[in-house]
Amino acid sequence: MFTGIIETLGTITDTTLEGSNVHFDIISPITSDLKVDQSVAHNGVCLTVVAIDNQTYRVTAIDETLKKTNLKSWVKGRKVNLERCMPANGRFDGHIVQGHVDQVGKVDRIAEQDGSWIFDFSFDPNMGNVTVEKGSITINGTSLTCFNSKNGKFTVAIIPYTYEHTNFHELKVGDEVNLEFDVIGKYIQRIIRGYSE
Incomplete structure (x- = not known):
């Protein structure tokens, strides 16, 4: 669950097509705090961290996600709003956000x-x-x-x-x-x- 309070901006450094999926490589100030299998909201879309390399991490969007969100227009250099999941003991500053774009x-x-x-x-x-x-x-x-x-x-x-x-x-x-x-x-x-x- 998220709160809609953006932590920082990430920048897309590369996109890779694999079948109908797209891998996005993103550099951000919070990469060192991330771990593989962690959920992060990217422009409100909950995506799983699948790889980390220094200050860059990778997430993968499936075809369904690409069709229903603005991820289909993401290109190298695009800035992305980032928010990690709210900790159980965290302060609820925004509102209930699921990371599921309608x-x-x-x-x-x-x-x-x-x-x-x-x-x-x-x-x-x-x-x-x-x-x-x-x-x-x-x-x-x-x-x-x-x-x-x-x-x-x-x-x-x-x-x-x-x-x-x-x-x-x-x-x-x-x-x-x-x-x-x-x-x-x-x-x-x-x-x-x-x-x-």
Whole structure:
């Protein structure tokens, strides 16, 4: 389980195709603290560390993950938000994040506003996911609060610290982002809709 509080940024140093899987080699300030078989959230996607070499480690994404997330567009030099699993005795600073991306969204607008940034996002509402006004959303692994919540659209405000210490400063209009919707909302949605669809 994660909290959506990004620890650091990693940089992709290489990508290797093997069958339908892709291996990503990533250099990061936390590599020396990692171990093989450890789960780390990468832009909100829970991936397993499969190899470590000095300050670089490797994770593998299967075809299903590539299809449903923005990992399919990752290239050498891309910055990635990183968060290790929350320790059992850790402080819960964000919200419950599973590391299971529900769908991708798109950056519609970026506006600077008195030292902070306003980001408008859209997503396909036909997949059944919803946001709630002042509710939680995870964008590229970052725990944030929604406002202007509409069908398939929402807005978040990014403070300077978050803008600088996550890959939000690299986002451009039209970019895809990984979205994980609030787990409590997802369970309520499933109870209401059932499995008849």
